[in-house]
Amino acid sequence: MKFQMAKNSLFAILLRSPWWASAGLGIALGLLGAALLPEAYRVAGALSGFPFIVISAMAAWRGSKLPSAARIEQTQQALATMAWPAFAALLEQAFQRDGHTLVAREPRATPAVDFVLERKGRRMLVCARRWKSARTGVEPLRALQAAREAAGNDMPNDALLIALGEPTDSAR
Numbered sequence: 001m002k003f004q005m006a007k008n009s010l011f012a013i014l015l016r017s018p019w020w021a022s023a024g025l026g027i028a029l030g031l032l033g034a035a036l037l038p039e040a041y042r043v044a045g046a047l048s049g050f051p052f053i054v055i056s057a058m059a060a061w062r063g064s065k066l067p068s069a070a071r072i073e074q075t076q077q078a079l080a081t082m083a084w085p086a087f088a089a090l091l092e093q094a095f096q097r098d099g100h101t102l103v104a105r106e107p108r109a110t111p112a113v114d115f116v117l118e119r120k121g122r123r124m125l126v127c128a129r130r131w132k133s134a135r136t137g138v139e140p141l142r143a144l145q146a147a148r149e150a151a152g153n154d155m156p157n158d159a160l161l162i163a164l165g166e167p168t169d170s171a172r
Contacts, residue, residue, distance in 0.1 A: 011051075011055055014052070014055045014056075014059065015055060015058060015059055015062070016059075017059065018059065018063070019056045019057075019059040019060035019063060020056070021056075021059075022052045022053070022055040022056035022059055023052070023053060023056035025049070025052045026049035026050065026051070026052030026053040026055075026056060027049060027053075028049070029048050029049035029052060030045070030046045030047070030048060030049030030050070031046075031049075032045070033045025033046055033047075033048045033049070034046035076164055079131070079164060080132055080164060084129065087128070087131060088105070088114065088115075088128070091115070091126070091128055091162070092105070092115070095115070095117055095126075098119075099119050099120075100117040100118065100119045100124070101117065101118050101119065102115065102116075102117060103116040103117060103118050103123065104116040110125075110147040110150065111143075112127055112140065112143035112144050112146070112147045113125045113126065113127055113144070113147050114126055114127055114128050114129050115128070122157040122158060123157055123158070124157065124158040124159065124160055125144060125147055125148055125151075125158070125159045125160070126159075126160045126161075126162065127140055127143070127144045127159075127160070127161045127162070128161075128162035128163075130163060131162050131163050131164055132164060132165075133163055133164075133165045134165045134166075135165050135166055135167070135168050136161070136163040136165055136166070136167045136168065136171055137167075137168045137170065137171055138168065138170045138171045140161055140163075141161060141171055144159050144161055145159065147159075
């Protein structure tokens with residue numbers, strides 16, 4: 001039996017939240033339990049916030065592995081200055097590092113697709129040529145979906161659009 005936490009359970013939400021939210025909740029619950037419960041149960045009440053402190057530590061550990069906002073901004077600026085051949089080579093290396101194999105690069109039959117990748121029997125079409133666009137509209141998404149549907153029997157399971165800019169409201 002595989003144990004898996006429910007996606008919207010309190011602990012799952014707190015794991016996705018900043019560490020201090022869980023810590024504050026755990027401290028508040030422990031203090032309330034110690035202050036309001038009878039003398040015989042004060043220790044149990046104080047320990048009632050312990051699971052939230054553990055979740056806080058787990059969220060802090062996960063957060064420490066994430067890049068800072070300054071690092072993300074620096075990476076975005078570096079990618080925005082790259083030319084397409086350098087960016088495509090970088091993407092290819094990243095996909096291979098993640099375990100994908102390159103089936104085709106810039107297939108002629110589908111101009112909306114820059115890469116066709118495969119991993120664990122699943123194919124993925126990747127469109128990345130408009131990565132520098134400030135805002136991404138619905139047109140590249142439609143073209144990518146049309147290419148996915150046009151694949152026929154060799155239907156890719158996934159499609160990925162890579163862009164640095166924000167999607168428009170209609171694209172969202």
